[in-house]
Amino acid sequence: MxxxxxxxxxxxxxxxxxxxxxxxxRKSKVPARGRGGASLSRFKGRGMEFDEVRHYQNGDDIRAIDWRVTARTGKTHTKLFREEKERPVFxxxxxxxxxxxxxxxxxxxxxxxxxxxxxxxxxxxxxxxxxxxxxxxxxxxxxxxxxxxxxxxxxxxxxxxxxxxxxxxxxxxxxxxxxxxxxxxxxxxxxxxxxxxxxxxxxxxxxxxxxxxxxxxxxxxxxxxxxxxxxxxxxxxxxxxxxxxxxxxxxxxxxxxxxxxxxxxxxxxxxxxxxxxxxxxxxxxxxxxxxxxxxxxxxxxxxx
The missing domain is CATH 3.40.50 (Rossmann fold)
Incomplete structure (x- = not known):
């Protein structure tokens, strides 16, 4: 020490x-360089991280509904996820x-x-x-x-x-x-x-x-x-x-x-x-x- x-x-x-x-x-399977190509998804899968919340749209997976935001605003909101690349650590x-x-x-x-x-x-x-x-x-x-x-x-x-x-x-x-x-x-x-x-x-x-x-x-x-x-x-x-x-x-x-x-x-x-x-x-x-x-x-x- x-x-x-x-x-x-x-x-x-x-x-x-x-x-x-x-x-x-655990070492990430994703290389440290190159964050391009991240894609958004309406459901959370393996290797996905939360990206943002938006208003619910037809075809959205109901499992991705953000019930906390929905209750607060009175309008249905859906969580979007992106492929996990480099997560910021604070x-x-x-x-x-x-x-x-x-x-x-x-x-x-x-x-x-x-x-x-x-x-x-x-x-x-x-x-x-x-x-x-x-x-x-x-x-x-x-x-x-x-x-x-x-x-x-x-x-x-x-x-x-x-x-x-x-x-x-x-x-x-x-x-x-x-x-x-x-x-x-x-x-x-x-x-x-x-x-x-x-x-x-x-x-x-x-x-x-x-x-x-x-x-x-x-x-x-x-x-x-x-x-x-x-x-x-x-x-x-x-x-x-x-x-x-x-x-x-x-x-x-x-x-x-x-x-x-x-x-x-x-x-x-x-x-x-x-x-x-x-x-x-x-x-x-x-x-x-x-x-x-x-x-x-x-x-x-x-x-x-």
Missing amino acids: HSQGATLALPELLNYRRYRTMQGT IMTDFSHSMLFGSSLLFKSVQAAHVAAAIAWQSAYRGDRVGGLIFNDDKHQEVKPLSRDKGVLRFIHSLVESHQQALNFSSQPVTQTLNDNLQRLQKLVKTGAEVYLLSDFHELNTRSVETLRALSIHNKVQAILLQDPMEQQLPASSPVQVSARDGDFEREFWLGLKSTNDAYAKKASQWYNQRLQLLNQARIPVFTLSSATPLPLQWQEIGR
Whole structure:
């Protein structure tokens, strides 16, 4: 893995190129170059992807009726599909302040970058175009999907640049939020894309759910929730009194006491379950990965 843990370097992301054929991947039978010749169909078959919705016409397959749009508009609509060639893959990567944490091995942000790089390399290997949206508390970068290694290299360079910006960002006012970037992503993603959301979803709320539902109507969306072990449970230790400050407010409390650890674990579990519930409400499948375990040991959890 060759990582420093808190910082991100290009070589460690290039390293994931050798994992592009890990179990669970499939190489596209369609060559990466040459997208011409795509044809539209009124029914979905093998190797077809959604293209658009239009008004129902005589002869359309009733199995292709989009009942959601039909109910909303009061007029019958049919889904059209096209032969699947290069599917655009968008990888949204969160480097906000809550992601810049790790009690062992890696920061959550660094692990997220590793996941993003691995997905990018595998997507290019399948013949898909790779792009994404990367953001920290101060800036965001939009990476247009490109084919083959060119798309991956452009994307992982942006990962390294954005992560360094995140580490350099001080206590200036936050100008980028999860909700802002989910809405930005919704505008960027075209119909029929494969979308990965890499975050701890610390800022997830009901507004996020609405955006995610809209995003997932015509796209395949998966959430990968990054978590650190200390966010689940405090380490066992001898009792020690510590103080913590939040702005002008300072509080002293004991660590190592069973009552403290149990209360912490209970609240952490509630917080984690709330995030899962919100993602479930958005109808987004979610996979949880730890920042304390090397990615190759967790890769099958994603089900690539």
